[in-house]
Amino acid sequence: MTLLHNPVIRGFAPDPSMVRVGDWYYVATSSFEWFPTIPLHRSRDLAHWEYAGHVEGAVPGDSLAGVPDSGGIWAPSLSWDGERFWVVYSIVRSVGTPYFDTDTYVATATEAAGEWTAPRRIASHGFDPALFHDGGRLWLLNLQNDHRPGGRRFAGIVLTELDRETLAPVGDTHLLLQHERLVEGPKLVHKDGWYHLVLAEGGTGFEHGVLVARSREITGPYELDSQPLLTSRDDPSLPLQKAGHGELVQLPDGSWVLSHLTARPLNTPNGPRCPLGRETAIQAVTWDAEGWPRLRHGGPHPSIEVDVSTHPRSSEQPAPSADPLGWPWSTLRAAPDPSWADAAARPGWIRLRGRHGPESWWAHSLLAQRITEHRAEAQVTVEARPTTFTQAAGLVLWYNTESYLALDLTWAEPEGEEQRGQQWRDRGGRTVLSLVERDEGSTRQVAVVDVPTESAFTIGVTVEDGVARFWSLGAHGVRTPVGPELDFTRLSDDHGSKLRFTGAMAGIHAVDLVGAAFTADFTGFRLSCG
Known part of the structure; x- marks a missing residue:
């Protein structure tokens, strides 16, 4: 067992998307208006993480000039199809408007730190896209944005099949779920005959959380769990706040973990503030008798210390960057x-x-x-x-x-x-x-x-x-x-x-x-x- 201490990637590492490839775990995080685009970290034990490169060339033309503050690359989703890494992400060019003006792209690589293919634009329903590989088929999940006056700005989660080679849509787009609270950041996991839809709920501030829905069919209908998998919104005294935007990953021994974002606030006369930004954390997960995921320690609150069943930390040390202007510079x-x-x-x-x-x-x-x-x-x-x-x-x-x-x-x-x-x-x-x-x-x-x-x-x-x-x-x-x-x-x-x-x-x-x-x-x- 390995004891990890949350956050495991500290300081401005939000919207973590985690995948396991062999003995390694990889996390991609949002970079917004910053370069390097889509930083990647890796670990063998989930407790000690090292910078593993970035998705170079993620922005066509290698420039985000004119993109507003907190625009740029939002919530990349990292996946592995057995042969190569895939990353899907949106470049958001308008912040605080009904349109968002997103362009969604896909790139692939055989090695996370290697050369990534030139990004290819795909259907851009909204931000927070994700890819799901299912029996040789490729599916695109997305938040649907409705910019119209009087419309629901965050109008639910949609699913579209993509051709694996051309990335063109195959068939219709399916509306999977709408909810009275904002849901975004969709991820899919197939377990025991169920498709589990993992959702970021309630926005990305102190009301954040992770909610799960499930269906026997990938296109739905989906039923919502009666309780959140993760949140800190009901207890402002918790040291880890804003817990949300999660992704379920299975470990080699069959156990499960949840990667998610969190933040460590300072109390001020103007309320809690988190100058370190949103960071990456990991929780241990079990499955209850009815087949729903639950935090292993009980309840929905994030824990600082978590035991996970992983390999011991590698004795190999990452080679220092040969570029004096490389990471950790941005x-x-x-x-x-x-x-x-x-x-x-x-x-x-x-x-x-x-x-x-x-x-x-x-x-x-x-x-x-x-x-x-x-x-x-x-x-x-x-x-x-x-x-x-x-x-x-x-x-x-x-x-x-x-x-x-x-x-x-x-x-x-x-x-x-x-x-x-x-x-x-x-x-x-x-x-x-x-x-x-x-x-x-x-x-x-x-x-x-x-x-x-x-x-x-x-x-x-x-x-x-x-x-x-x-x-x-x-x-x-x-x-x-x-x-x-x-x-x-x-x-x-x-x-x-x-x-x-x-x-x-x-x-x-x-x-x-x-x-x-x-x-x-x-x-x-x-x-x-x-």
Whole structure:
């Protein structure tokens, strides 16, 4: 037996889709507007997970430029047909509208970390697609979206058979189930003559859950279980909240587990917030006398510690990435490109060329890594010489274009002079550290500190108890605070008025709004969590 500790994949790893292939378990998670697209993790024991690559080329044209925050790739579904991996996913191009404007794609690979086929577009009924392989036949499950005024926006779960070679629809689309609560994220399992339809219920926030329906025929009709398989919505004191979006997987010894998303909230004066985003967890499952799946420990609540019957952890260690800009780095809306992110220009450094500002959906020069624990610290050494207020580079705590904290090296007018564009440039100006807080519709500069420009210097941030404290490193390693304490919990799904689905990141960025030529060099980036 192996004891796992949930979440097993920590920090911004939502909508897990898990499959077993031989002795390995693989999980695909949502990437939204971030690259690499569709991160993949693998494990032998379900407790210790390692990055196993991603679905490269998942976005036609390799660009999500213009896609809004929390758009992009939603809820990929990973499957195995005995010979190759399949992944199906939707690219959502409109968030917060009735249409969603989804494009649904399928790609395949013989190895998860290998080369994936070019994505092929298939029927796009709505987001959260899944594939089910059944006796040589291929079925597409999907949420049906009804955009019409007065319609049911989430209009039930539909099923369409696809031709395995052409991926064209075969026959009619079948409506499997509608429910008074929102159901999405459909997955199918065939066991003991029953088709079990596993559903995400109630949305992806604190009301989330997993519900199961079943039928003797794949096309229905489906009867709903009288109780949820998993939820934490009835007990706000549970350490694992938002439990939902599940998938059942059978282990080699015949036992079962459920992969699902969850979140670890911080209590704040504004209610619980989960800045780490939604994460991946696993529960042990048994089947009751009537043939319904149940959590092995009883009840519907997620457990932190779970015993599973798996192989011992492999002694093999994954090879470190040969790419200094590879995982765990992530980038917005496109993969890193040497034209703006160069690890070869100066050995041991990363050179970023400034492009759009941090609120751009198009070309923001940002490299970031996931924050995985509520206590974290990030620091980096930066060298740059901005000559205008339109140039900046530094350290960011990032959620999206409307929620971030940035400590940037930039240019400002001489102290005491009015801020009126570039008229003071001939009189020298000064180099400063500028601490900026962006929160939906409002941006404020909370601190300005003069700094020397003769050499590189180190800046950092410490996050603890939901508070972010920025600092610079002075002589003899002394940390000097920059600005006041700031609310880190605003960088979460649970703050603001718009839909949010990702998680907080720490990283480096550069901006040059006029010439797109200003560069900044960074070295020694370190993010420690826990």
